[in-house]
Amino acid sequence: MTVSKLVLYNSNLCPYAARAVLALAETNQEHEVVPIDLSVPRPEWYLKDINPYGQVPALKINDKDIILESLFVAEYIADLHPEAGLLPKDALQRAQTRYLIHHWGARTQPAHHKATFITDAAEAAANRETLVAELEKVNKLLVDAHRVESDGQGPFFLGDKFTFADLAIAPFLARFFLLGQYNDVKEITKAEFPQLERFFQWKEAVLARSSVQKATPSQETLVSSYRKWVK
Amino acid sequence: MTVPKLTIYNNIACPYANRVLIALQETQQEYELVDIDLKTPRPEYYLKEVNPYGEVPALKAADGNVILESLVIAEYLADSHPDANLLSKDPLQRAQSRYLIQHWTSRAQPAIAKASLALDSPAEEAKALDLAEAELEKVDALLRQVNITKEGPYFLGAQFSYADLALAPFLARGYLLTAFHEEPVQKAWDERLKANRNVQRFLTWRQAVVERPSVLKSTPSKEVVLEAYSTKFLKNRLQKK
Numbered sequence: 384m385t386v387s388k389l390v391l392y393n394s395n396l397c398p399y400a401a402r403a404v405l406a407l408a409e410t411n412q413e414h415e416v417v418p419i420d421l422s423v424p425r426p427e428w429y430l431k432d433i434n435p436y437g438q439v440p441a442l443k444i445n446d447k448d449i450i451l452e453s454l455f456v457a458e459y460i461a462d463l464h465p466e467a468g469l470l471p472k473d474a475l476q477r478a479q480t481r482y483l484i485h486h487w488g489a490r491t492q493p494a495h496h497k498a499t500f501i502t503d504a505a506e507a508a509a510n511r512e513t514l515v516a517e518l519e520k521v522n523k524l525l526v527d528a529h530r531v532e533s534d535g536q537g538p539f540f541l542g543d544k545f546t547f548a549d550l551a552i553a554p555f556l557a558r559f560f561l562l563g564q565y566n567d568v569k570e571i572t573k574a575e576f577p578q579l580e581r582f583f584q585w586k587e588a589v590l591a592r593s594s595v596q597k598a599t600p601s602q603e604t605l606v607s608s609y610r611k612w613v614k
Numbered sequence: 615m616t617v618p619k620l621t622i623y624n625n626i627a628c629p630y631a632n633r634v635l636i637a638l639q640e641t642q643q644e645y646e647l648v649d650i651d652l653k654t655p656r657p658e659y660y661l662k663e664v665n666p667y668g669e670v671p672a673l674k675a676a677d678g679n680v681i682l683e684s685l686v687i688a689e690y691l692a693d694s695h696p697d698a699n700l701l702s703k704d705p706l707q708r709a710q711s712r713y714l715i716q717h718w719t720s721r722a723q724p725a726i727a728k729a730s731l732a733l734d735s736p737a738e739e740a741k742a743l744d745l746a747e748a749e750l751e752k753v754d755a756l757l758r759q760v761n762i763t764k765e766g767p768y769f770l771g772a773q774f775s776y777a778d779l780a781l782a783p784f785l786a787r788g789y790l791l792t793a794f795h796e797e798p799v800q801k802a803w804d805e806r807l808k809a810n811r812n813v814q815r816f817l818t819w820r821q822a823v824v825e826r827p828s829v830l831k832s833t834p835s836k837e838v839v840l841e842a843y844s845t846k847f848l849k850n851r852l853q854k855k
Contacts, residue, residue, distance in 0.1 A: 448706055452716060455709045462705035474693035475679055481686045529679065 386463060389414040391456075392433055392441040394421045396608050398554035399453035400440040401598045405550045406457040408594040410464035454484065454551060461547060469547045475529050476541055480548040483524050483540060487552050491517045495555075495562065500612045502566045511568050515576060522582040538588035549589050556586050557599040564606050565613045620645040623664055623672040625652050626834045627842035629783035630684035631671035636779050637688040639828035641695035653845075685715070685780060692776055700776050707770055710760050711777035714769060717756060718781050725749040730790050731847060739795065743803065746791060747810065754816040766815070767822030778823050786824045786833040790843055 391407065393400045393416050407414050419429060425437040434441045434451055442450045442459065450456050461469035471477055494517040498510035525540060534542030539549045563570050573583045589595060600608070622638065622645050624631045638645055650660060656668040665672045665682055673681045673690070681687050692700035702708050725746045732742035761771055769777040792800040807813050823829060834842075 444706065450706070450709045450713070452713055455712045455716075458712070459705050459709040462708065474690055475675070475681075477693055478681050478686050478690040481689065482681065482683055485683055485686065 386444060388445050389460075390417055390443040391415070392417050392419050392429070392439050392443070394419050394439045395600055396604070397421065397439050398558060399438075401554035401557075402453040402457040402551055403440040403442065403460065404598045405553060405594050406460035406469070408597065409469060409545065409550065410460055410467045412460055412463060457550065458547070461550075468544055469550060471541060471546055473529070473531070479524075479528055480540070480546065483521075483548045484551045486524065487521065487555065491521055492555055495559065496612070498568055499562045500565060500609075501614050504567065507566050507568050511571070514562070515571060515579075518571070518576075518579050518582050522579050525581045525585055538584045540585065545589075545592055549585075549592075553589050553592070553595045554598070556589050557595060558605060558609075559586065560602065561605065561609055565610065619643065619676045621648055621674040622646070623648050623650050623660070623670050623674070625650050625670045627838055628652065628670050629787060632783035632786075632832045632834075633684045633688050633780055634671040634673065634691070635832035636782055636828050637691040637700070639831055640700060640774070640779065641691050641698045643691075643695065688779060689776065692779075699773055700779060702770055702773075702775060707760070708776075710756075711769065711775060714753075714756055714760075714777045715780045718753060718784065722749040722753050723784055726784075726788075726791050727847075730792070730794060730843075733794060739799065743799075743806075747806065747813070750807070750816050751810070751812040754813045757815045757819055761815075766818050769819065774823075774826060778819075778826075782823050782826070782829045783833065785820045786829060787839055787843075788820060788824075789836065790839065793840060794844070794848065 389407075389412065391400075391403055391414055393404065395418070406412075419425065419439050421439070430437055433443065433449060436451075438451070440453055440456050442456045444450070450459050458470070461467065471480060491514075494510070494514040498507065498514040501507055501510060528540055530542050534544070537543035539545050541548070562568055571579070573580055590599075599605075620638075620643065622634055624635065624647050626632075626649075650656065650670050652670070661668055664674060664680055667682075669682075671684050671687055673687045675681075681690055689701070692698065702711065725742075726749070729739075729742040729746040732739045757769065760769060765771055768774050792803045795803075807817060824833070
């Protein structure tokens, strides 16, 4: 099946939609973007023809098929371009990729959310500790990533190459700095937590990637747009 | 003595672990099965060396690498055995397969679970059954959307694949929806689905999936399922059937 036309329904503020944006950028895939304003009710046509749940991202292919869910959209785009090497060929690396993405979403991100948005001082302190514990688990997953020699010693999840796990978590790493913006939780640093060295190395490399920078709103914009989550 | 290539940590009552058994059957490989009792505290070694969360399933490869999460394990087994054709080569079909799994998990299965436990009043029961039927109609629509030739019986047509595998353990437990309701409700539900033209594709699909040999081999008996489900969700409300 040849893909002649891709339309991405997107919102610049949405970290999930950013995954699709990153996949398109990293694969140089031609596409159109239709912006969807998430601050107002979705237009009728969007609910009817694109996504009855009203969410972004959504991808329309050849004016016919629609893919929903950020990871499925991003993986579809990656699959169209095996030459971009976003998805590792090795089955174990693919499994570790999927697991890291699952783990971040199920455990790390919720811990970050709690530590960032709960303002009660006592709770905040405990939440910071929990987040550190969760980051230690991520650190271990990064350290234990299965690599072959050709993968190199580089900072990304699987070495020298920026791959799907880096892409899927990048938008959330880009929002990591929100910790402490709404409460007195102290920043989590490499200096205070040397056991998180690999995590910080990874985060730094991912955030330095130009596609990630282009897909991330300014810090000011993010701070003000996320304020509504503060408890 | 042959060293097994794979060790699978399993519990037959767990539908997520059943996924892995189906994948093992479909890819026809050798493995060692270690049963993990979910009713008692996990053994120390399991938490330390395999899964700190204590859950099943888990896979340990001969080289010591551990893989957690049923879908990740199932896809790993499918990836490692391309000759089993469990993963479509078409990127769109792969995306649609993942979406069906997610849709079932986040919308259909919760509605089914709710209906299975809507035991307090006829009004609650009726509402829950309506919602469950509506969700099955949405699944039916997804099945028809993909399979343009309308041939089945599996999600992608003649080829049993990843989406069928992932949902098989839940399809095989379909009777749970009415198992704890009064018997007339059970009968009425079956008749209702048969008469609803918007779930026919779903019913064809479900039957084909649950009758597949690899699924039959990987599914516990109704007694085991009822006992596990009622212990977990019904506690004191178990009705003797």
